[in-house]
Amino acid sequence: MVNRDILDYTAVELSEKIKKGEFRVTDAVEAVFGQIAGTEEELHCYVTLEKDRALARAAGVQEQIDAGALTGPLAGVPFAVKDNLCTRGMRTTCSSKMLENFVPAYSAEAVLKLEEAGAVIIGKTNMDEFAMGSTTETSYFGVTRNPRNTAHVPGGSSGGSAAAVAARECFAALGSDTGGSIRQPASYCGVVGMKPTYGTVSRYGLVAYGSSLDQIGPLTKDVRDCAVILETIASHDEKDSTSMRRTDTDFSSALKEDVKGLRIGIPKDYLGRGLDPEVKSAVLAAAEVFREKGAVVEEFDLSLAEYAIPAYYTIAAAEASSNLERFDGIKYGYRAPETDELHLLYKRTRSQGFGPEVKRRIMLGSFVLSSGYYDAYYLKALRVKALIKKAFDQAFAKYDVILGPVAPTTAPKLGESLSDPLKMYLGDIYTISVNLAGLPGISIPCGEDAGGLPVGLQLIGDCFREKTLIQAAYTYEQEVK
Amino acid sequence: MAKQYETVIGLEVHVELATRTKIFCGCSTAFGGAPNTHTCPVCTGMPGSLPVLNKQVAEYAIGVGLATNCTITRYCKFDRKNYFYPDNPQNYQISQLYLPICRDGYVEIGLPAGATERKKRIGIHEIHMEEDAGKLIHDDWEGCSLVDYNRSGVPLIEIVSEPDMRSADEVIAYLEKLRMLIQYLGASDCKLQEGSMRADVNLSVREAGAKEFGTRTEMKNLNSFRAIARAIEGERERQIDLIESGKAVVQETRRWDDTQETSYAMRSKEDAQDYRYFPDPDLPPLCIDDAWLERIRERQPEFREEKRSRYRETFDLPDYDIDLITDSKHMADLFEATVALGAHPKKVSNWLMVETLRILKEKGLDPEDIAFSPEHFAALIDLTERKVINSTVAKKVFEALFDEDIDPVAYVEEKGLRTVNDEGALRGIVEQVLAENPQSVEDYKNGKEKAIGFLVGQTMKAMKGKADPAAVNKLLKELL
Numbered sequence: 038m039v040n041r042d043i044l045d046y047t048a049v050e051l052s053e054k055i056k057k058g059e060f061r062v063t064d065a066v067e068a069v070f071g072q073i074a075g076t077e078e079e080l081h082c083y084v085t086l087e088k089d090r091a092l093a094r095a096a097g098v099q100e101q102i103d104a105g106a107l108t109g110p111l112a113g114v115p116f117a118v119k120d121n122l123c124t125r126g127m128r129t130t131c132s133s134k135m136l137e138n139f140v141p142a143y144s145a146e147a148v149l150k151l152e153e154a155g156a157v158i159i160g161k162t163n164m165d166e167f168a169m170g171s172t173t174e175t176s177y178f179g180v181t182r183n184p185r186n187t188a189h190v191p192g193g194s195s196g197g198s199a200a201a202v203a204a205r206e207c208f209a210a211l212g213s214d215t216g217g218s219i220r221q222p223a224s225y226c227g228v229v230g231m232k233p234t235y236g237t238v239s240r241y242g243l244v245a246y247g248s249s250l251d252q253i254g255p256l257t258k259d260v261r262d263c264a265v266i267l268e269t270i271a272s273h274d275e276k277d278s279t280s281m282r283r284t285d286t287d288f289s290s291a292l293k294e295d296v297k298g299l300r301i302g303i304p305k306d307y308l309g310r311g312l313d314p315e316v317k318s319a320v321l322a323a324a325e326v327f328r329e330k331g332a333v334v335e336e337f338d339l340s341l342a343e344y345a346i347p348a349y350y351t352i353a354a355a356e357a358s359s360n361l362e363r364f365d366g367i368k369y370g371y372r373a374p375e376t377d378e379l380h381l382l383y384k385r386t387r388s389q390g391f392g393p394e395v396k397r398r399i400m401l402g403s404f405v406l407s408s409g410y411y412d413a414y415y416l417k418a419l420r421v422k423a424l425i426k427k428a429f430d431q432a433f434a435k436y437d438v439i440l441g442p443v444a445p446t447t448a449p450k451l452g453e454s455l456s457d458p459l460k461m462y463l464g465d466i467y468t469i470s471v472n473l474a475g476l477p478g479i480s481i482p483c484g485e486d487a488g489g490l491p492v493g494l495q496l497i498g499d500c501f502r503e504k505t506l507i508q509a510a511y512t513y514e515q516e517v518k
Numbered sequence: 519m520a521k522q523y524e525t526v527i528g529l530e531v532h533v534e535l536a537t538r539t540k541i542f543c544g545c546s547t548a549f550g551g552a553p554n555t556h557t558c559p560v561c562t563g564m565p566g567s568l569p570v571l572n573k574q575v576a577e578y579a580i581g582v583g584l585a586t587n588c589t590i591t592r593y594c595k596f597d598r599k600n601y602f603y604p605d606n607p608q609n610y611q612i613s614q615l616y617l618p619i620c621r622d623g624y625v626e627i628g629l630p631a632g633a634t635e636r637k638k639r640i641g642i643h644e645i646h647m648e649e650d651a652g653k654l655i656h657d658d659w660e661g662c663s664l665v666d667y668n669r670s671g672v673p674l675i676e677i678v679s680e681p682d683m684r685s686a687d688e689v690i691a692y693l694e695k696l697r698m699l700i701q702y703l704g705a706s707d708c709k710l711q712e713g714s715m716r717a718d719v720n721l722s723v724r725e726a727g728a729k730e731f732g733t734r735t736e737m738k739n740l741n742s743f744r745a746i747a748r749a750i751e752g753e754r755e756r757q758i759d760l761i762e763s764g765k766a767v768v769q770e771t772r773r774w775d776d777t778q779e780t781s782y783a784m785r786s787k788e789d790a791q792d793y794r795y796f797p798d799p800d801l802p803p804l805c806i807d808d809a810w811l812e813r814i815r816e817r818q819p820e821f822r823e824e825k826r827s828r829y830r831e832t833f834d835l836p837d838y839d840i841d842l843i844t845d846s847k848h849m850a851d852l853f854e855a856t857v858a859l860g861a862h863p864k865k866v867s868n869w870l871m872v873e874t875l876r877i878l879k880e881k882g883l884d885p886e887d888i889a890f891s892p893e894h895f896a897a898l899i900d901l902t903e904r905k906v907i908n909s910t911v912a913k914k915v916f917e918a919l920f921d922e923d924i925d926p927v928a929y930v931e932e933k934g935l936r937t938v939n940d941e942g943a944l945r946g947i948v949e950q951v952l953a954e955n956p957q958s959v960e961d962y963k964n965g966k967e968k969a970i971g972f973l974v975g976q977t978m979k980a981m982k983g984k985a986d987p988a989a990v991n992k993l994l995k996e997l998l
Contacts (some may be wrong), residue, residue, distance in 0.1 A: 364565075
């Protein structure tokens with residue numbers, strides 16, 4: 038029963054055991070693939086799995102560990118990577134027909150950082166097509182099911198990554214978060230997910246959706262893994278002009294149980310209309326835990342939350358409409374067959390290669406950027422974005438952490454969301470402001486609803502205050518363990 | 519009586535900057551190279567790639583802005599211009615619309631003799647930075663199109679003038695002025711034929727004295743000053759004909775065909791695309807602080823006017839020489855380097871103005887194409903001044919210098935071109951020439967002074983050109 042035991046470890050614990058010689062790296066990889074053999078057919082967390090490659094890599098990593106060349110906390114850990122992060126020699130599809138056969142010649146900087154630390158990438162996880170969606174149902178390759186209840190979605194867009202961690206089909210995963218795409222699936226699947234401050238992790242090699250909002254982050258079994266992985270992938274990268282130089286990325290130093298005197302604010306608008314009562318009571322119970330541990334918790338008004346959704350969908354769609362122009366059938370990816378006239382080639386390739394949600398956002402984005410509408414929509418959305426940032430600045434003058442739900446409900450049933458896109462967009466209400474303001478946010482499990490589906494607690498910090506969030510999340514996690 | 523019309527012209531000039539690497543990635547900007555070898559994920563628009571600004575591009579743009587009296591935008595941004603075409607790998611071009619790096623400048627051009635004013639200011643509306651596109655190659659034989667991204671991401675600046683020009687002469691004077699400034703800055707070689715400088719002409723006509731501008735057209739594909747002059751003349755006439763026959767000028771983009779000397783419409787205003795410009799979220803705003811601007815200002819080169827006065831004071835050259843030499847930065851650099859090696863300024867100037875310009879003209883080259891080194895040039899002048907070679911030989915050596923940058927000292931030795939100063943050998947040849955040409959000797963003695971020229975020529979021929987003609991002349995007179 039060794040295999041079953043090994044899957045119970047967190048990434049950091051596993052690496053410890055491997056470095057002590059209790060497990061081989063190949064044991065970990067075999068264990069994960071053993072689990073996959075049992076559950077993947079139903080769950081469908083992955084778009085691509087590369088077992089042979091992972092085993093070969095595991096052998097190489099083992100040699101380096103044995104030689105004492107790899108000593109870090111992630112050495113030997115099997116990882117899953119969201120399929121919008123380029124992996125050299127491993128196909129990167131963004132869960133789209135458009136990139137079904139695209140194999141990059143380069144790896145994303147965050148992937149390189151993980152590999153330098155000795156991680157073994159076993160495959161690429163399913164996602165909403167080009168990260169557009171909140172359920173992983175817009176994937177060209179089919180839905181992913183929630184491991185906690187397979188009638189439900191895992192959330193999205195990093196649904197495959199969250200489900201793979203929850204189903205123990207990997208030890209940890211990378212995702213990307215443009216409007217909640219790490220935090221919300223983490224919440225739905227009962228794992229930890231974090232979006233760092235914009236500019237903390239290089240976006241080089243992340244297939245862009247909304248460039249000014251996209252950030253890469255970890256999805257993990259616990260807060261320690263989250264801190265360690267973020268510490269590993271955070272870097273200043275010359276190849277990303279929006280990446281920042283930070284000297285405070287020793288996030289694991291914040292794994293301390295102490296929230297005494299921590300000032301926590303709960304926005305009243307985050308507890309109002311539309312919030313499921315079971316989610317509300319779980320979140321308020323979590324707030325009570327913080328209070329008992331010595332934090333100062335109070336409710337306050339964070340205005341403008343209602344403007345966040347239209348501003349977000351305007352800006353993200355505008356950027357996406359331009360970012361996705363490069364998928365044209367000329368250079369790589371899908372090309373409509375038997376088309377020799379240029380404009381027809383563009384039209385057919387993009388009509389056939391993109392799914393409906395992607396097309397909807399491209400059309401929306403093209404519209405808000407068109408001449409005559411630019412000021413009324415795009416510029417206005419940028420102004421709202423600036424006001425939201427200002428509102429958060431004011432809040433962080435009073436509070437160290439903002440606490441609230443991740444999503445208004447627990448994971449919806451499969452097939453419920455896509456019929457009403459507007460309703461799906463409204464589900465992002467608690468997460469998207471964080472992206473608009475460039476802030477860090479973490480999602481940690483805080484209980485279950487009556488049906489046994491996990492509820493997520495969101496902690497939001499000021500720019501560069503990941504450590505505050507990690508310390509608060511760690512304290513809570515240790516308390517309720 | 520026929521109406522009088524005024525031509526109103528504004529220019530959009532694209533200049534390819536002389537950076538070693540592209541504007542948003544580290545790929546080489548070198549010409550040539552097999553297709554798609556100077557490329558990377560960034561300049562081929564691969565998913566997940568990101569642009570990083572080459573600071574040298576901004577420094578050149580600021581340099582041109584300062585030289586053209588522009589205001590430098592201290593907080594400038596890049597915008598995406600969205601349009602689909604296969605030479606444009608991202609299907610958007612990174613350019614500047616809302617906050618271009620330079621604004622509101624001008625250059626002064628000289629006006630022809632007879633004009634009421636000697637100088638005229640041509641306003642510069644803005645200068646912005648952008649990336650060049652790749653190149654499509656249509657293979658009619660195979661019936662397909664291929665794309666080469668080696669040029670994709672090569673840095674450009676676009677200099678947009680105000681509609682201040684009124685004739686082809688003014689347009690050409692403006693372009694020559696820009697070219698001179700930019701060449702002096704070393705920001706580009708500005709070759710129209712090779713496309714490192716491209717001009718689009720916006721032109722309208724109006725009745726003389728009218729206040730409002732007429733409807734303008736934009737003319738593209740102008741590859742030489744002559745083509746520009748012809749296109750302006752052709753378009754002016756086309757528009758006047760339309761107006762005189764009661765038709766309207768249509769706002770459109772036209773392509774000039776210089777071999778047919780005619781233009782045809784490419785697209786009208788109605789077909790104009792909506793480029794959906796918006797700030798590029800991958801590139802943070804470029805903040806140009808005082809210290810950076812000052813460093814660029816300090817590095818600005820000596821421009822032509824300053825060079826002229828310095829040459830006047832330092833080298834004691836006639837204005838005519840100074841104008842010719844400083845007409846090209848490359849020529850002026852060569853002049854100064856050669857003089858610095860000890861050559862006499864006037865001698866250097868003479869070689870540049872006579873032999874150099876002659877060969878350039880014969881070969882249809884620009885002064886920028888001069889490829890010989892100042893060291894070899896100075897050595898040649900030295901050989902001539904010390905009479906190691908005579909002037910006829912020197913011209914031959916110069917041609918070899920021009921073509922292949924030969925070392926004149928080695929070349930003269932190798933080819934045995936030294937002037938023969940051995941009087942014994944010379945005397946033998948002269949005596950032989952006199953003996954072989956009794957008629958000329960007779961003529962000279964009968965007072966035909968010109969006959970000696972023939973005898974000198976015969977002697978030089980017998981010496982294979984390697985004698986000092988003055989010495990031959992002297993010896994002939996002595997022996998006659």
